[in-house]
Amino acid sequence: MRWRRFVDRFMTxxxxxxxxxxxxxxxxLLWLVISRGVAGLSLDFFTGVPAPVGESGGGVGNGIxxxxxxxxxxxxxxxxxxxxxxxxxAERGDSRAGAAIRFTAEVLSxxxxxxxxxxxxxxxxxxxxxxxxxxxxVALAVLMIPTLARSTEELVRLVPRSxxxxxxxxxxxxxxxxxxxxxxxxxxxxxxxxxxxVARAAGETAPLLFTSLxxxxxxxxxxxxxxxxxxxxxxxxxxxxxxxxxxxxxxxxVLLLLIGALSLVGxxxxxxxxxxxx
Amino acid sequence: xxxxxxxAARTQARERPSxxxxxxxxWAVALTILGAAVLVVAAxxxxxxxxxxxxxxxxxxxxxxxxxxxxxxxxDIYGALPFxxxxxxxxxVALVLAVPVSLGLAIFLTxxxxxxxxxxxxxxxxxxxxxxxxxxxLWGLFVLVPFxxxxxxxxxxxxxxxxxxxxxxxxxxxYLAAGVVLAIMILPTITSIAIEVLRxxxxxxxxxxxxxxxxxxxxxxxxxxxxxxxxxxxATMLGLGRALGETMAVTMVIGNxxxxxxxxxxxxxxxxxxxxxxxxxxxxxxxxxxxxALGLLLFAVTIVLNIAARILVRMSRRGPARAAAV
Numbered sequence: 141m142r143w144r145r146f147v148d149r150f151m152t153x154x155x156x157x158x159x160x161x162x163x164x165x166x167x168x169l170l171w172l173v174i175s176r177g178v179a180g181l182s183l184d185f186f187t188g189v190p191a192p193v194g195e196s197g198g199g200v201g202n203g204i205x206x207x208x209x210x211x212x213x214x215x216x217x218x219x220x221x222x223x224x225x226x227x228x229x230a231e232r233g234d235s236r237a238g239a240a241i242r243f244t245a246e247v248l249s250x251x252x253x254x255x256x257x258x259x260x261x262x263x264x265x266x267x268x269x270x271x272x273x274x275x276x277x278v279a280l281a282v283l284m285i286p287t288l289a290r291s292t293e294e295l296v297r298l299v300p301r302s303x304x305x306x307x308x309x310x311x312x313x314x315x316x317x318x319x320x321x322x323x324x325x326x327x328x329x330x331x332x333x334x335x336x337x338v339a340r341a342a343g344e345t346a347p348l349l350f351t352s353l354x355x356x357x358x359x360x361x362x363x364x365x366x367x368x369x370x371x372x373x374x375x376x377x378x379x380x381x382x383x384x385x386x387x388x389x390x391x392x393x394v395l396l397l398l399i400g401a402l403s404l405v406g407x408x409x410x411x412x413x414x415x416x417x418x
Numbered sequence: 419x420x421x422x423x424x425x426a427a428r429t430q431a432r433e434r435p436s437x438x439x440x441x442x443x444x445w446a447v448a449l450t451i452l453g454a455a456v457l458v459v460a461a462x463x464x465x466x467x468x469x470x471x472x473x474x475x476x477x478x479x480x481x482x483x484x485x486x487x488x489x490x491x492x493x494d495i496y497g498a499l500p501f502x503x504x505x506x507x508x509x510x511v512a513l514v515l516a517v518p519v520s521l522g523l524a525i526f527l528t529x530x531x532x533x534x535x536x537x538x539x540x541x542x543x544x545x546x547x548x549x550x551x552x553x554x555x556l557w558g559l560f561v562l563v564p565f566x567x568x569x570x571x572x573x574x575x576x577x578x579x580x581x582x583x584x585x586x587x588x589x590x591x592x593y594l595a596a597g598v599v600l601a602i603m604i605l606p607t608i609t610s611i612a613i614e615v616l617r618x619x620x621x622x623x624x625x626x627x628x629x630x631x632x633x634x635x636x637x638x639x640x641x642x643x644x645x646x647x648x649x650x651x652x653a654t655m656l657g658l659g660r661a662l663g664e665t666m667a668v669t670m671v672i673g674n675x676x677x678x679x680x681x682x683x684x685x686x687x688x689x690x691x692x693x694x695x696x697x698x699x700x701x702x703x704x705x706x707x708x709x710x711a712l713g714l715l716l717f718a719v720t721i722v723l724n725i726a727a728r729i730l731v732r733m734s735r736r737g738p739a740r741a742a743a744v
Contacts, residue, residue, distance in 0.1 A: 148633035152530055158522030159539065162609070165602045166546050169557045221459075224452025232449055243728070245456050250656065250724035251463065251717060252663025254690045258697070258713045262466035271698075285459055315445030343550030346665035346690065350698040370552045370666075377556045378670060385560065392553045399548065 170396075177393030180386050185394070189357055190372065193381060200391050202358045204398070206273070206367040209360060210352055211341050213277025218284035218341075219334055225285065226292020226330075231318060233293065242293070248286035256282045257347035265351060273359070273366035276352025280341040288337050295329035296322060328410045335406030339399045345370035369395050467714040474707030483711060489676040489692075491700075496708035498715065500676040504593065504686035505716075508668060509661040511597025511682065516605045517654055523605075524612035529638050547606035555670030558599040563590040563671055566598070571683050586681040591673035594682040599667045604657035611656055611731060615649030616642065618735050649734030655727035659720045665690035689716045 184199050191198025229242055260279035265271055299322050307317040323330075345368075353365040354375065369391060376388035475483060478496050486497025523543075527536050567590030574584045619642050627641040628634075643650070673685020674695060689712050700706040 144633050144636065148635040151635040151638075152526075155522040155526035155530060158519045159526055161519050162523055162546070162605055163542060165557075166542055168561060169549065169553070172557060172561055173553065221452060221455045224449070225456045228449040228453030232446065232453070237450075238453070241453050241456050244460050246728055247721060247724045248456070248460055248463075250659050250663075250720055252665065252690060252720055254663065254665040254693050255463070255467070255713045255717045255720075258470065258693070258710050259463050259466045261697070262470045262710075263462065266470075282459055282463070285456065289456055313439065314442045316441075318445065339548070343548075343552070345550065345552040346694055349694055353698060370550060373552050373556065374666060374670070377552075377559055388556055392556050395550060395553065399550065403548065 173389060173392050173396060176386070176389040178390075180390030181393070185390060190367075193384075196383070198387075200367075200369055200372050200387070200394065202355065203367040203369040203372040203391070204394065205358065205360075206352070206355065207342050207369045207398075210273050210276040210348065210366060210368055211280060211338055213273060213362060214280035214284060214341055215334075215338065216281075217278065218281035218288065218337070221281070222285040222288025222337070223292045223330060223334070225289035227296055227318070227323065229289060229293040230296035231322075242290075245286040245289045249290065252346075253279075253283055253344055254346040254349075257349065257351055260347065260351045268363065270363070271351060271353035271365040272363045273352050274362040276348045276366065276368065277362075279347035279351045280344060283344065283347065284337045284341055287340070288333060291333040291337075292326075292330055295326045295333060298329070299325045332406040332410035335402050335409065339402035339406070342402065343370060343395065343399055345374055349374075369398070463717065467710055467717060470710035471707050471714045473703040474705075474711050477704055478708070483708075484715075487678060491696075491705055494704055496704070496711075498689075498712055500678050501687050501689045501692050501712060502715075503678045504596075504672065504688040505662055505690075507593050507682070507686065508596040508600055508672065508688055509658055511594060512600035512604055512661045513654065513658060515598065515601035516608060516657060519601075520605050520608035520653075520657070521612055521650065523609050524616055525638060525642075527609075528613055528616040529634070529642065543606050543609060546602070547610070551603065551664060551666040552670075554599055554603055555667040558595060558667055558671040562598060563595050566590050566595055570594075575683075582680040583682050586679075586683050588683050589673065589685060591671055592681075592683050592685045593672065593679075596668045596672040596686075596688065597682070599671055600661045600664055603664060603667060604660050607660050608653045608657040611653035612646075612650055615646045615653060615731065615734055618649070619645045646734055648730045652727040652730030652734065655723050655730065659723040659727065662723070663690055663716055663720050665694050669694045689713075 182199075184197055185201075186199060186204065187201045188197065188199030189202045190200065225241065225245065229238055229245075232238060233242060257279050259282060260275050264275035264278050268275075303325060304317055304322055307321040308314070312321070348368050348371050352368060352371075354371050355365045355367040357367075359366045373388050373391040373395065376384040376391060379385070474496060477494070478486070483496060483498055484502070485499060486495065487499040488495050488497045489500060527539060531539070567588050571584075571588030571590070571594065575588065578584045623641045623645060624637050627637040632640065668688050669691040672688055672691055674687055674691060675685040676687045676692070677684070679686065693709050693713055697706070697709050700709055
């Protein structure tokens, strides 16, 4: 019995140790991004364009703007299709076709983002014969659709049946019940899901490398190559220059803050909505 | 407009039952089209990949493409083997490191730790999952790689140097660095699905084992884990799928050398990394096509893994009879 008790304790400690092992890289990463990144923060870093090698100053303003621009384009395509597919799955997804679509969405969310980049290259870059913000946006939209569909479905299914039944019993047509009762109740949650998927899209690098490429300057034309914060971080990090490495760390800090802010706003939004609904 | 008044007005104005009218039909059709968009996206992915890849596959032939170990763009020789090898080796390292830790963590959080603790810990795990891969790459490049080169790799060479895996100069950049970064990145994936799977194990199983006098660990080992086995295998496969396709972090730390080496310390290359590095500058149908063919291969493997994993996770959710059959 003593032996068995010892094994029990030992395994408990071992499993608890796994928690520590998992937290070490996280703490190290966050600490380094903050400690190495914070020195480079300045107004210039947010508003400037990248400085040439050897020159001091400069920033990633065009990259931040480019990321938001590309993600904005992604939302135009990704949000209606993703949310719409999710509503379909929740409202009419109990058929065989619904099951197939649900399974496809599940499996598609595991497709590597770099592969999606190739698809956007074929769909947009090849016909237009140039790298563009549009291509980057299409790539990110393709990544958003399956995850957004899955989370929207779950959120719409959370709406109590009684609400829908009450509305139908009052003679409200189905489409109006769906839109004005069911969707409106789920709206806060859906907004959260959208913002979380926007945050995820803003952190993507691989699908942008050969779709929106990069740009040394500001650009707000959908048919032109566009800088993004993540690609800039990558380029700075793999460059041989010491001061560019510092910029990569500062860029990473800004990226984490941007993603954190988006997720936070998303979470707060759904909290408020639910507060109002009850 | 006030909804109640509107509803009353509508009910009076219309006699027909609501499910046969035109707006309802239109709504149903619109929803179906939106749902079908998911299938269209899937078809587009497959279609575009094959279209772009086909010139290279016709030029090289699928069999030669998969078995050739030379990748020489200037002579139009495209062999995928070094990249396949690098992807498999780094993913294997990642699984060896991540599976025990994630499983231990999942067991700790579901079976051992108090419930209040669980919600506290779920936040850092979500954080770990939310960090973009380029930031992991940055950390890997400037923190992990020097640490491996100066500390871990010399130590491994001293103690386990008789194995070919741990021979050669400690470069830092290489399979091992990529494997470690991948392990950190897939840890939250495996952990969260394992937690989900462990939660579906009925409490009565635990109670039965405990009532028979088993200690907590014996309960976990004899009652909980066997029940959850299929789901845990599924969780591991989903983690593997993520590791195979992970691009930026691997590109930044693997060393980017299209060679096949036995040593984990040596620089290598992976499927996503070569696509990331060469695609934008690829000129001509053949080079672009060969890279897209690598992407197609990656797509096919991750899809198969994902399908199998989802089926396993679902089976273990449904209950013991099905799970036991696996």
